[in-house]
Amino acid sequence: MKQAQQIDLFLGNIADASFKDDRVLMEFPFFSIQKQPKMTPILFEDTRVQIKVEPGPKGIATVWDKDILIYLATLLNDRIEKDLPVSRTIQFAAYDCLKSTGRGTGKRSYELFLDALFRLRSTNIVTTIAAGQQRERRGFGWIETWRVIEKEKADGTRIMGAVEVTLNDWMFRAITKDRRVLTINPDYFELKMGLERRLYELARKHCGHQKNWSISLSKLANKCGTVRDLRKFRADLRKVISREQIPDYQLFIKRESQHRKSPEIVTFKSLFPRTKASQNNPFSIEETTWSQAQQRYPKYDIQTIQIAWKTWIQGQNQVIPQNKEQAFLAFCEKFVANNPI
DNA sequence: GACCGTAAGTTTTCCACGAA
């Protein structure tokens, strides 16, 4: 009980913070996109690194389980931006996590939340990195430990009071030291299909705010980590395209040439910053300004800087400058100087 | 590529209760 009270003092919540995701987690198919437990390992290999994701007793952690990691990354990032101390061990209210990620708060939601923690802890990631003559192998789970503090109500029933999660060192460093985070659209949590979520991640990571990004259908299937054959994957993809649910991006499939057997290419078209929301947003900036900022500071996430700019203007109770495009670029310069990577 | 069926999982809805 004493412990639960102590934890309450440190409970975090993300209030108005923008959601953050780890760039590397967005690039590779580390998470299962199916809702049924995935019990077969996921393998990724290139010339330098080999990654194997092995299932725990309840399968490989899913893209829905990943919402907890996004929530934690957002909590940490928010504290960093507010110059508050951060720790690998984070306490938060399950309720806030569920609400923030668009889940329900009924009994079933809490059960699923616990399952997600279990999968994040038990999914085993083994990496092999080759450097010269040496090869280094490391194994870890998405989270190192988790703990749930339950409170007992007067009628004897127990409710979930607080949750404590210790992130693995790799993720913690990625968020706090390497600042390897990207802002994601909150509408991401509305996406029902696993494939939609995966496609949004790829779009955000690879297309970003460029006008277009293209990839062959077979490579895309590989990057999505799908187990479906290419014919089925194509059908699923067409379904996603017709639903038009993916925030900030539009997808198209077409053949490379007129030839019937030429490779199929999937193109992601960025709608940013011209989405409905941004058109009504007084802080939105022109696409050309966005491109300029991206060219000048390729290592930075311009959306993060834009949010910092908005926060700064609002915090100073200032009005939006008349020449907001120039003002934004000037702010970018200061932001980069104050936040070196 | 379109369509269908099925099982399993998820969401929604409504209501209730205790604590603050």
Added chain:
DNA sequence: TTCGTGGAAAACTTACGGTC
């Protein structure tokens, strides 16, 4: 009164395999 949480049932969605 509001907030945070729990329970139950119905409705809905998804994954996946099969057929044409």
